[in-house]
Amino acid sequence: MADFSLGNGFEQFQRDMEQNMGDFTKMKERIDAAVGKGEAADGRIQAEFTAKGGLTRLDIDPRAMRLPSFELTEQIKAAVNAASADFQTKVREASESMFTMSDDPQKAMDPSAALASLDKIANGFAGQMKDLARELGLQQQRAKEAMDNYRGPGHPGNYS
Structure with missing residues (x-):
C-alpha cells in the first residue's frame, strides 16, 4: 500500500490556519459584543x-x-x-x-502590510491545495497501477 502524506509543511500550515481562525473568531466575538x-x-x-x-x-x-x-x-x-x-x-x-x-x-499598522499578510496566507493555502491535488493525482495513478498489476495483463477489467 502506498504511503500518503502531505508532509510537515502542510501540517504546520494547517496548525497555523486553525490558530488564525480561532483568533479571528475571538476577535469577531469581541467586536460583536x-x-x-x-x-x-x-x-x-x-x-x-x-x-x-x-x-x-x-x-x-x-x-x-x-x-x-x-x-x-x-x-x-x-x-x-x-x-x-x-x-x-x-x-x-x-x-x-x-x-x-x-x-x-x-x-x-500599515493596511497594505495587513493585506500582504492575508495575501501570503491565501497564496500559501493555494500552494498547499495544488500540492494536495498533485499528490492525490499521484496516489490515484499508483492505485490504478497497483490494480492493473493485481489483475494482470489481459484481464477483462484491465483497460490499459
Whole structure:
C-alpha cells in the first residue's frame, strides 16, 4: 500500500490556519459584543453604538428638550459621535490580538502590510491545495497501477 502524506509543511500550515481562525473568531466575538457609549448635555443625552445595529440607543432627558433646537441638534450629534468613537476604540482594542497597533505613526499598522499578510496566507493555502491535488493525482495513478498489476495483463477489467 502506498504511503500518503502531505508532509510537515502542510501540517504546520494547517496548525497555523486553525490558530488564525480561532483568533479571528475571538476577535469577531469581541467586536460583536462591543458597545460604544457617549453622552452630551451634562449626561442628559446618551447614545450607544454597536457593530450590528449602528446607533442602537438614544435617550434624551426631557430637560434637554428645553435647549434651542440648534443646540439640541449639536448635543445629539456630540453624543452619537462620542458613542461611535468609543465603539471604534473598543474595536481597535479587540483587533490588537490579531494586529499590532500603535499610536506612533512610525509603528502603526500599515493596511497594505495587513493585506500582504492575508495575501501570503491565501497564496500559501493555494500552494498547499495544488500540492494536495498533485499528490492525490499521484496516489490515484499508483492505485490504478497497483490494480492493473493485481489483475494482470489481459484481464477483462484491465483497460490499459
